[in-house]
Amino acid sequence: GAGVSQSPSNKVTEKGKDVELRCDPISGHTALYWYRQSLGQGLEFLIYFQGNSAPDKSGLPSDRFSAERTGGSVSTLTIQRTQQEDSAVYLCASTPDRGGGYTFGSGTRLTVV
Amino acid sequence: AQSVTQPDIHITVSEGASLELRCNYSYGATPYLFWYVQSPGQGLQLLLKYFSGDTLVQGIKGFEAEFKRSQSSFNLRKPSVHWSDAAEYFCAVGLLNDYKLSFGAGTTVTVRA
Numbered sequence: 001g002a003g004v005s006q007s008p009s010n011k012v013t014e015k016g017k018d019v020e021l022r023c024d025p026i027s028g029h030t031a032l033y034w035y036r037q038s039l040g041q042g043l044e045f046l047i048y049f050q051g052n053s054a055p056d057k058s059g060l061p062s063d064r065f066s067a068e069r070t071g072g073s074v075s076t077l078t079i080q081r082t083q084q085e086d087s088a089v090y091l092c093a094s095t096p097d098r099g100g101g102y103t104f105g106s107g108t109r110l111t112v113v
Numbered sequence: 114a115q116s117v118t119q120p121d122i123h124i125t126v127s128e129g130a131s132l133e134l135r136c137n138y139s140y141g142a143t144p145y146l147f148w149y150v151q152s153p154g155q156g157l158q159l160l161l162k163y164f165s166g167d168t169l170v171q172g173i174k175g176f177e178a179e180f181k182r183s184q185s186s187f188n189l190r191k192p193s194v195h196w197s198d199a200a201e202y203f204c205a206v207g208l209l210n211d212y213k214l215s216f217g218a219g220t221t222v223t224v225r226a
Contacts, residue, residue, distance in 0.1 A: 004156075031212060043157075043203065043216040056213065091156060095212075101147055102214065104156035 002026070004105035006092050012111045013082055021077040021108045023092030031095045032075050033102060034067060038088040046090075049075060082112045115140050117206045119217035126194050127225050134189040134220050136204030146187040147205040147214065148178055157203060163187065174198070199224040 005024040013019050025032050034046040045059040049069045057067070064083075069075040079086055089109050093102035118137045126132050138144060145164050149157040161172025168180040178189045187204060204217040 006156075033212070035216075042218040045213055048212050050212070093157075101159045101162045102157075103159070104149075106154075106156040 006105035010109045018080045023075045025094030029094035033093045035091045036088045087112045117217040121220045123221045125223040132191045132194045136187045138206045144206045148189045149203045151201045196224045
């Protein structure tokens, strides 16, 4: 697509439920990144994909968080057994190759109640 | 340790006045430098980037930034702000052939009439 697309734009979920956040990067971009932006915080790196593999998943906060990418395109970030501290804006970005300036999506605002 | 510092959390400026946002970094090598802007409810948009060459970089929306190696700074400037420039601004730093960007905590700009 022309830009990075994320869905849903907003998600309210009950504590303990699982959620899936989707990112559709710019067509042809091989690198994909997930960041988290909590209220009053900066951007926190979560995971990096090059193609379908994730060389760096060091930023995932706990084993409740996982992500996958298929076909070198769409990525899904899954949060299991959501907690209130998971409430944040989850941002996805892509680049043509490793490094360079990111193109960000508009984010998914997750609220855990 | 690598770090990015935006010393100003919040800046208020009058419409038509000049704006300067500060960014300092601590990296072992000359980094790649970026400025992003985030309007409320939106993702991050790239304003400009510095990789090498001329240390004064022109970006979109009338912004420019100057890389000063001796001061480890990459300050963002605009000669005359518009009400639409009210947003949050993030400085980001990365390394050659690295994929991960480190972001500052952001500076919120308020524009008063």
